[in-house]
Amino acid sequence: xxxxxxxxxxxxxxxxxxxxxxxxxxxxxxxxxxxxxxxxxxxxxxxxxxxxxxxxxxxxxxxxxxxxxxxxxxxxxxxxxxxxxxxxxxxxxxxxxxxxxxxxxxxxxxxxxxxxxxxxxxxxxxxxxxxxxxxxxxxxxxxxxxxxxxxxxxxxxxxxxxxxxxxxxxxxxxxxxxxxxxxxxxxxxxxxxxxxxxxxxxxxxxxxxxxxxxxxxxxxxxxxxxxxxxxxxxxxxxxxxxxxxxxxxxxxxxxxxxxxxxxxxxxxxxxxxxxxxxxxxxxxxxxxxxxxxxxxxxxxxxxxxxxxxxxxxxxxxxxxxxxxxxxxxxxxxxxxxxxxxxxxxxxxxxxxxxxxxxxxxxxxxxxxxxxxxxxxxxxxxxxxxxxxxxxxxxxxxxxxxxxxxxxxxxxxxxxxxxxxxxxxxxxxxxxxxxxx
Numbered sequence: 001x002x003x004x005x006x007x008x009x010x011x012x013x014x015x016x017x018x019x020x021x022x023x024x025x026x027x028x029x030x031x032x033x034x035x036x037x038x039x040x041x042x043x044x045x046x047x048x049x050x051x052x053x054x055x056x057x058x059x060x061x062x063x064x065x066x067x068x069x070x071x072x073x074x075x076x077x078x079x080x081x082x083x084x085x086x087x088x089x090x091x092x093x094x095x096x097x098x099x100x101x102x103x104x105x106x107x108x109x110x111x112x113x114x115x116x117x118x119x120x121x122x123x124x125x126x127x128x129x130x131x132x133x134x135x136x137x138x139x140x141x142x143x144x145x146x147x148x149x150x151x152x153x154x155x156x157x158x159x160x161x162x163x164x165x166x167x168x169x170x171x172x173x174x175x176x177x178x179x180x181x182x183x184x185x186x187x188x189x190x191x192x193x194x195x196x197x198x199x200x201x202x203x204x205x206x207x208x209x210x211x212x213x214x215x216x217x218x219x220x221x222x223x224x225x226x227x228x229x230x231x232x233x234x235x236x237x238x239x240x241x242x243x244x245x246x247x248x249x250x251x252x253x254x255x256x257x258x259x260x261x262x263x264x265x266x267x268x269x270x271x272x273x274x275x276x277x278x279x280x281x282x283x284x285x286x287x288x289x290x291x292x293x294x295x296x297x298x299x300x301x302x303x304x305x306x307x308x309x310x311x312x313x314x315x316x317x318x319x320x321x322x323x324x325x326x327x328x329x330x331x332x333x334x335x336x337x338x339x340x341x342x343x344x345x346x347x348x349x350x351x352x353x354x355x356x357x358x359x360x361x362x363x364x365x366x367x368x369x370x371x372x373x374x375x376x377x378x379x380x381x382x383x384x385x386x387x388x389x390x391x392x393x394x395x396x397x398x399x400x401x402x403x404x405x406x407x408x409x410x411x412x413x414x415x416x417x418x419x420x421x422x423x424x425x426x427x428x429x430x431x432x433x434x435x436x
Contacts (some may be wrong), residue, residue, distance in 0.1 A: 003247040004028045004218075006429060009226050009263070010254035010373075012040020013415050014173045014403040016212045016220075016423030017069075018252050018429075023217035023390040025430050030218055030246065032238070034225040034373055038213050041374055044206030044416060047364035048291045048328055049318050051204055051411035054366045056378060056415050057289075063187055063416035065423065073211040076202040080315060086299035087312075087355050088160075095356065099377070100300075103157070110150050110158035111189045114141075115182045123177075125184035126410045129387045133176055137387040141178055142171035143401045160302035163334040164311035165196055167285035170334070176386040177282070177413070184410055196414075205415070228264040229400060231251070236399045250429045252401045254422075257273035257393070258280055265400070272392035273402075281406065282380045283413075284369055286336040290329045290347065291362040301354040308338040308350035326361070336369045336377075379406045379413040394424070401425040 007017045011033035037043070043054040048062065057075065059066050070077075086103040090096045095215060118194060121133045148291040150158065165181070166173045185191040201208055213220055223242045229293055235249040255262060257276050267365040301312040309331035331351065333339055340346045341363060348360045349368075368374045393407035403425040408417030 001247055002030070004030045004169060005433065006030070006250045006252060007032060007236070007246055007248040008252045008254065009229075010040060011035075011038040011213070011220055011222075011419035012254060013042065013209065013212075014055065014422040015040070015252070015407065016209060016216060017419050018218070018254070018403050018426040019216045019218060020212060021423065021426035022252075022429060024215070025426075026429075027433065028218060029216070030222040030248075031216065032224045032226055032240065032371045033220060033222050035079075036223050038222070039209045039258045040218065041256075041368065041378070042205035042209065042368065044204035045137050045364075047361055048289060049320055049326075050316050050328055051206075052289050052328070052364060053200065053205055054289075054364070055368070056205065058195075058200055059198050059415065060199055062195050062286060063411050063414060064084075064421035066414075067412075069208065069212065069419060070201065071207060073182065073206055077199040078202055080184040080198055080313070081298045083300040083313070084297045085299040087299060089153065089302070089304060096153075103300075103302075106154055107158050107161060107433060110148055110154050111143075111161070113148050114144055114158070114162075115179055115187075115189050118179050118182045118187045120221055121179045122183035125186075128180040128183065128409060129177070129390050133179060134387050136179070137174055137384050139174050139175045139385050140171050141166065142169075144178075145170065156304045157302050159305040160307075160310040161193075162417045163285070163305045164302075164332045165193075166283070166334070167287075167332065167377045168282040168334050168380055169284075170305055172284075172382060173282040174383040174386060176383075177380040180386065180412065195305045202305050226263050228266070230266040231398050231400065250399050250401065251431060252403050252422075252425050252429065254378050254418075256374060256379065256402050256404050257307070259373055262372055264396075266399075267397075268413065270392065270397050272389050272394070276385060276389050276393070279382060279385070281376055281385070282382045283377045284336060285334045285377055286339045286365065286367070286369075287377065288331045288333075288339060288341065288347070288363060288365040289388065290331065290351065290364075292329055293324075293329045293361060294327065294390040295325045295361040296327050299355060303354045305334060307333070307353050308335075308346075309333045309354050310356040310375050312351060314318070327360065329358075341365050341367065355426045396425075396428060
C-alpha cells in the first residue's frame with residue numbers, strides 16, 4: 001500500500017495549487033485526477049479550427065489570485081473584440097440593432113438599481129457573508145428585478161445580461177451572487193462586467209495549468225477515480241476504482257458541491273455539504289461555441305432570459321484550409337436542457353432568436369451539467385445558501401479538507417476562487433502537519 005503525506009483529489013486550479021504549495025513545502029503529495037487531463041472545469045481544446053475555452057474563460061487584474069499566478073508564470077492577456085453592433089429585443093419583442101453606447105445607455109439604470117445597495121449589503125468583497133446581505137440573501141435576482149420600474153425593453157436586456165453572468169434562471173439565483181461579485185470590484189457593476197467577460201489568457205487556461213503542474217513536485221496521476229475516503233486514526237485511507245488503496249495523513253478534496261456525492265466518505269460528509277448537495281447550487285446553464293459562415297461584423301446579442309441563448313457574441317475570425325472565411329460565436333443560456341448540442345437545426349433556431357441572418361455550420365461544447373465530475377458550470381448560489389453555508393463549507397472535517405471555488409470568499413465561482421481555496425487549504429494542512 002502506498003503511503004503519502006497528502007492526497008489531493010482533482011487536478012483543477014484548486015488541486016494543482018494546493019499540490020504545488022504542499023509539495024514545495026517538503027510534503028509527499030499525490031494528486032489523483034479522474035479525467036484524462038488536468039484543468040477541471042477549465043479546458044482549452046482545439047475545436048472548430050481554433051483553441052477554445054470549453055469551460056472557464058475570462059480573467060482580470062482585479063482578481064488577485066489568478067493575477068498573481070499569471071505574474072508568476074509570465075502569462076499575458078488578450079482582449080475579446082469590442083462589438084461593432086449590438087442586438088436586443090424591443091418592448092414589443094421585435095429585433096433591435098444599435099451601437100454599444102446605445103445598449104449601455106439602455107441597461108445603465110437597471111444595472112445600477114439592481115446592485116445599488118451593494119456597499120451596505122457586502123461592505124468588503126472578501127467577506128461576502130458580512131453586512132446587510134444576511135437579511136437580503138433570501139431574495140432571488142428575479143425578486144429584485146421585479147421591484148424595478150423598467151420598460152419591457154430595458155428589463156429583457158438587463159435580465160439577459162445577468163443570465164450571461166449567472167448561468168441560471170434568475171428566479172433560482174440568490175441576489176447574493178450578483179452582489180458579491182460587484183462587491184469584489186468595489187461596488188462598480190461596469191467593472192464587474194469587464195472582469196467576467198473581457199480578457200482571456202494568452203495560450204489559454206491549458207497553458208497556465210500546464211505551467212502550474214510542472215511546478216508540482218509530486219505525481220499527478222490521471223485517469224484515476226477515487227471511490228472512497230475512510231478516515232483512520234492516522235489520517236485517511238483513499239481507494240480508487242481499480243482497487244488501489246493509499247494511506248494519507250491528509251486529504252484535500254476539490255470536487256464541487258454538486259459532484260461531492262461521487263465519493264463515499266466515512267464518516268459521511270458534514271451536514272452542510274449534504275444539504276447543499278441535495279439542493280444543488282443554482283448554476284445549470286450552457287456555453288456553446290458555433291461556427292458561422294463568413295466574417296460577420298463583430299457583435300453582441302441579447303435575447304430574453306427565457307430564450308435558449310440569452311447572450312451571443314462574435315469572438316474569432318478564422319479561415320479554413322480551403323480558404324473559406326468563418327466566424328466563431330459563443331452563446332450562453334440559463335438552462336442547459338433547452339439546448340440540444342446534437343441538433344444543429346435547434347442551435348440555428350436559438351441563434352436566430354438573438355441575431356438573425358447567420359448560418360451555423362458546426363458546434364462545439366461540453367455539457368458540464370451531465371459531467372459526473374462537475375454537475376454544474378460555474379457556481380452561483382440559490383437564495384439563502386451563501387450566508388447560511390459558506391463559513392461551514394470552508395471547515396475541514398478531521399483529516400479531510402475542502403478546496404473548491406464553491407467555498408471561496410472573494411471570487412467564488414471564478415478561477416480566482418479556486419486558487420484562493422487551494423492556497424487556504426494548503427496553508428491549513430501545513431500548519432497541522434508541521435511539528436510544533
